[in-house]
Amino acid sequence: MIRFMYQDKRRIVEIILNIPQKKAQKKLIGFxxxxxxxxxxxxxxxxxxxxxxxxxxxxxxxxxxxRASEIASLQLDYxxxxxxxxxSILGKGNRYRIVYLWPKTTSLVTDYILNSRxxxxxxxxxxxxxxxxxxxxxxxxxxxxxxxxxxxxxxSKRIKDLSPVLSFRHSCAVNMxxxxxxxxxxxxxxxxxxxxxxxxxxxxxxxxxRDIQKxxxxxxxxxxxxxxxxxxxxxxxxxxxxxxxxxxx
Numbered sequence: 267m268i269r270f271m272y273q274d275k276r277r278i279v280e281i282i283l284n285i286p287q288k289k290a291q292k293k294l295i296g297f298x299x300x301x302x303x304x305x306x307x308x309x310x311x312x313x314x315x316x317x318x319x320x321x322x323x324x325x326x327x328x329x330x331x332x333r334a335s336e337i338a339s340l341q342l343d344y345x346x347x348x349x350x351x352x353x354s355i356l357g358k359g360n361r362y363r364i365v366y367l368w369p370k371t372t373s374l375v376t377d378y379i380l381n382s383r384x385x386x387x388x389x390x391x392x393x394x395x396x397x398x399x400x401x402x403x404x405x406x407x408x409x410x411x412x413x414x415x416x417x418x419x420x421x422s423k424r425i426k427d428l429s430p431v432l433s434f435r436h437s438c439a440v441n442m443x444x445x446x447x448x449x450x451x452x453x454x455x456x457x458x459x460x461x462x463x464x465x466x467x468x469x470x471x472x473x474x475x476r477d478i479q480k481x482x483x484x485x486x487x488x489x490x491x492x493x494x495x496x497x498x499x500x501x502x503x504x505x506x507x508x509x510x511x512x513x514x515x
Contacts, residue, residue, distance in 0.1 A: 296428040297436035303328060305419040318382035319395060320411055322374045323403075327412070327431065329371045330355065331438035331456045334405035334412075334431040340394040347376050357457040365455060405431075 298306070310321040323337060330337075336355050344354040351372040353365045367375070375394075384396040393402040412430035420428075435456065442452050 296433050297440045298428070298433050300441070302420065303437060306415045309415050309418040316398060318374075318378055319384075320415070322378045322382075323395060323408060323411060324415065324434070325371055325374055326353075326367075327408075327434035328438055328441075329368050330365045331435045332365070333357075333435065334408040337395065337408055338393075338403055338405045341392045342379065342394055343392070345375055345379075345394065347372050355457070361457075363454065363457050 307321065307324060310324065311317050312321060326332070327337065330353065332355055336357055339356055340353070344356075346352045346354075351367045351369065353367055353375075354362050355365055356362055379394070383394075384398070384400055386393065386396045386400045386402070390396060390400070390402040395403040395408075397403045397407055409431050412434065416425055416428065416430055416433070439452050439456055442455065
C-alpha cells in the first residue's frame with residue numbers, strides 16, 4: 267500500500283523492507299530437575315489445611331504436563347481410577363485428551379477426593395479442586411500455589427528462570443524426553459497444536475542434554491538401589507548407543 271501511495275519514497279521503503287530481521291536466540295525452556303521436584307514435594311506440609319490438595323496438584327502437574335487452566339477446570343467425572351487410571355483433560359479448542367496417570371498420582375487423587383476435598387457450594391459441586399472459600403480453584407490460585415512451594419526450596423536466582431506452573435509442564439516433557447518417549451507422545455501429552463512447539467524441547471544444547479540425562483539416571487539409581495540395568499544406563503558416557511541417541515536429539 268505504501269509503495270503505491272508514495273512513489274517518490276519507493277526506493278527507501280524497499281531498502282527498509284529488505285533489512286534482514288535480527289535472529290534472537292530463543293530462551294532456554296525452564297524446567298525442574300528431579301531432585302528439585304522432590305524437594306518441592308517434601309516442602310508441602312500434609313498436616314495443614316489444604317496440604318493434601320496442594321501436594322496432589324503439584325504431583326498431577328508433573329505427571330500430566332497440564333496447564334493451570336486445565337487443572338482448574340477438571341471435574342470429578344473426568345477421573346477414572348478403576349479401569350485405566352485415566353484422566354480426561356479439557357484443553358485448548360474445547361477438545362478433550364486422555365492422560366494415563368502413574369499409580370501414585372491415581373492414589374493421591376483418589377485419597378484427596380475421599381478424604382481431603384472441601385465440600386463446595388452447589389455452583390462448584392462438580393469441580394475436582396476446591397479452594398478454602400468452597401469455590402473452584404482458579405488458574406491464578408494454582409500459579410500462586412506453585413510459586414509458594416518453589417520459593418520454599420529454590421533460590422531467587424533459580425526462580426527467575428522459571429514460570430511457576432510451566433516449570434512443571436516443561437519438567438514433564440523433559441522427563442519424557444530423557445526417558446526415551448518419542449516426540450509424538452510428548453506432543454499428545456502436552457496437547458501442542460503444532461509439533462514445532464514440541465520440538466523446542468529438543469533445542470537444548472548437547473552438553474546440557476547429557477547433563478539432564480545423567481542427572482535423571484543418577485536420581486533413578488539413588489531411589490531404586492543397586493540394579494544392573496540401571497547401572498548400565500548411568501554409565502552412559504561409555505555407551506556408544508546412548509551417545510548416538512543424545513546426538514540425534
